[in-house]
Structures are given as C-alpha cells and as structure tokens.
Amino acid sequence: MFDAMQSRETFATSGPRIQPRFFGGAILQSNNDPVKLVMDGYANGVPMGGSLTALNGPPNFAVHALKDPIGANLDRVQIIKGWVDVGGSPQERIIDVVWSRDRVPDVNGKLPPIGNTVDPETSTYSNANGAAELFGHWTDDDFDPGQHALYYMRVIEIPTPRWTTYDAVRHGLPLLEDVAVWI
Numbered sequence: 522m523f524d525a526m527q528s529r530e531t532f533a534t535s536g537p538r539i540q541p542r543f544f545g546g547a548i549l550q551s552n553n554d555p556v557k558l559v560m561d562g563y564a565n566g567v568p569m570g571g572s573l574t575a576l577n578g579p580p581n582f583a584v585h586a587l588k589d590p591i592g593a594n595l596d597r598v599q600i601i602k603g604w605v606d607v608g609g610s611p612q613e614r615i616i617d618v619v620w621s622r623d624r625v626p627d628v629n630g631k632l633p634p635i636g637n638t639v640d641p642e643t644s645t646y647s648n649a650n651g652a653a654e655l656f657g658h659w660t661d662d663d664f665d666p667g668q669h670a671l672y673y674m675r676v677i678e679i680p681t682p683r684w685t686t687y688d689a690v691r692h693g694l695p696l697l698e699d700v701a702v703w704i
Contacts, residue, residue, distance in 0.1 A: 529570030532674075537592040542585040543569040543674040550581060553656040558585055569674060579664035584618055584657045586676045593678040594651025596621060596635045600659055604670040619657025622650065637680040639703040644682045644690035646703075651679040680704065 525531050532541055542558060546566025562583060567573060573580050584598045597620035603613050617632045626632050638647040661672075680703040689696050696702060 528568075530568045532569060537589040537678060539589055539592070539595070539676050539678070540587040541569070541598075541674055541676055542583075544583045545571070545573050545580050545672060546576070548581040548583040548658065550583075550658045550660075555585055558583055558656070576664075576666065579661050580672075581658060581660045582618070582672065584655070584659075584674050586655050586674075588651075588653045588678070593646065593681045594621065594648045594653060595655050596651055596677045596679050597632065598655050598657055599675045599677065600672055601675060602661065602670055602672050604668055616659055618659045619655045621652035621655065635679055637703060639680050639682050639686075641682070641686055641696060641702045642690070644687045646679070646681050648679070 532543075542555070542562070544558070544562030544566045546562075548566045549561050562568060566581075566583075582600055584600065586595055586598050588595050598618050600616045600618050601613060602616065603611065606612050617626065617630075620632055620635075622635060624633050624635070636650045638649055640646070655676075661670075664670075683701055683704045685697055685700050686702050688694070
C-alpha cells in the first residue's frame with residue numbers, strides 16, 4: 522500500500538468498491554483484455570498518478586472499470602482534463618470515454634441519462650441498466666506539448682437510492698422534500 526502511495530498509483534471511491542485501471546501514454550487502442558491492458562499500460566505508458574513525459578504526439582489513454590461485486594452497475598467512465606489557460610484561469614474538460622447501453626451523444630456531445638430504476642417506496646434499485654465492466658480508449662487530439670495538463674478518471678454508477686432514502690424507508694419516515702431521492 523505504501524509503495525502505491527509513494528508512486529502515486531492510488532485512487533479513491535466514495536463508497537462503492539469499483540476497481541478502476543487508468544493508463545496514459547502510447548497505449549495500444551485495440552485491447553479489451555484486462556491482462557493485456559495492464560501489460561501494455563506499464564510497457565508503453567504510465568499508470569494513474571504517473572507523469573507523462575517525452576511524448577511524440579498526443580497521449581492516448583486506456584480506461585477499464587469493474588463494478589463493485591455487490592453494488593450497482595456502471596453507467597460510464599469519464600476522463601477529466603484540467604489545465605490553466607494563458608490568462609491564469611483554471612479550465613476543465615469532461616470526456617465521456619465509454620458508456621453502457623446503446624446511447625448516442627447529442628449534437629452538443631452530451632450523453633443522455635442511462636435511466637433510473639430506483640423505487641423510492643422500497644429504497645431499492647435494479648441492475649437492469651448499466652454494465653458490470655467497461656473498457657475504453659481516448660486520445661487527446663487537443664494536446665499541446667507546451668501546456669501542462671492533468672488527467673484523471675471518473676467512474677459513474679447507475680442511479681441508486683441516497684442514504685437518506687434508505688433511512689426514511691427503514692424507519693417508516695417520509696422522504697425529505699429538499700433532498701434528492703437517489704444519487
């Protein structure tokens with residue numbers, strides 16, 4: 522654990538035990554095999570937390586995520602690119618790299634919601650939507666070698682009941698009107 526922290530190859534979750542993999546560099550774009558992804562990632566790139574150096578062109582990124590074995594299915598995997606522009610203002614771009622189901626981004630590139638199976642009366646949900654595993658690749662075609670940037674991976678699950686919904690149902694209380702029923 523300390524070796525991973527020292528090499529910055531760590532990640533955090535906000536509850537679910539999703540298993541992510543994120544590599545950047547000269548990653549091959551054709552493998553959807555977790556073992557080959559890891560071998561290629563270490564041989565031709567850097568893992569999450571690493572620094573990309575000596576690139577001969579725009580970086581490629583490979584993402585892989587497995588759902589929590591007892592949790593909700595996965596909706597999508599995103600890469601967030603951050604940088605500071607010439608005026609000193611922080612900038613951010615969110616890229617939907619891979620997603621579940623046959624959804625198509627709209628003309629503005631926004632991906633439609635996956636759908637919601639949360640039943641607020643019973644505080645349950647169904648894994649009828651989403652996927653147990655997602656693989657994806659993305660190349661930063663806007664890459665500027667003279668501009669420092671950071672990239673990180675975000676994995677989003679399908680909607681699930683919020684903890685306040687679980688508590689309300691468990692204790693026979695009404696749902697809070699000013700708090701979301703699901704997350």
